Amino acid sequence: MARKILRTLYISAALAFGACSDANDRNQLAVYLCDNPADYGGLNCYIAGVEVRAADGGAWTPLPVSEDYVALMELVNGKMQEAGRATLPQGTSCDAVRIAFSTENAHVVVGGESVPLAVDAADATVTVPFPPVTMDGPNTPLLLDIDIAASVVEDASAESGYRFRPQISFVNTAECGAVQGGLQTGSAAVSSRLWIRFTDRATGAVSSTYCSLSPAGAFFKRLTPGNYLLEVLPASDSDIEPYTTEIAVARQQVTDLGNIVLESHNVL
Secondary structure (H helix, E strand, C coil): EEEECCCCCHHCCCCCCCCCCHHHHHCCCEEEEEECCCCCCCCEEEEEEEEECCCCCCCCCEEEECCCEEEHHHHHCCCCCCCCEEEEECCCEEEEEEECCCCCCCCCEECEEEECCCHHHHHHEEEEEEEEEEECCCCEEEEEEEEHHHHHEECCCHHHHHCCCCCCCECCCCCCCCEEEEEECCCCCCCCCCCCEEEEEECCEEEEEECCEEECEEEEEECCEEEEEEECCCCCCCCECEEEEEECCCCCEEEEEEEEEECCCCCC
């Protein structure tokens, strides 16, 4: 079934700001991060700065950083992290975000071991364009998606063999739909993260996420409208059987798959 979502948000993943009658709390622009995860145990980094650009190549305005530490692989099941927020003058138009990551203290977990993740100054700052928005009273959220699989590069010249070259895209929540559900084995909740892959039947484009462990098995993924092949892909050493199904995603609606019961060799 499908449920209508509010203009830009869904349940705990809400991008909406709290309503406020104080004029000083209007015209706020906030930047959020979400994650298209990859097969790593974790990826932790720090944000050094966030800026927005005035439309048509104008000046950059810094936003106070809300929280500099980011555990990217935890941003699943619709979870996001606010990177920066500021109140902008009425009528201000913006068309790009520039986010800078610290070149220090980034780590990636590979094979259960946390290793340093090299971040070069040339790669640390990323500019992400988006359709112009004008501050006209309502607060404005901007959502950026970090593609971990494309951002972590194996590089023999790096100390640990891994380098962070962040690949970030703007998520137009006004045009997206979403899919949500839960995974379980028999009557039991799943006890490990399970990889979920979505393949657009029209374009072949692939997007993915992990299910959450809190609550166990839950997943939520924003997708552009279309028909998708959904695949649950357990680890090769898991006793859980892979699962596939066809789904349809519509603009501004949540396709709710309910609980998906996976087959397991250990479930009688």
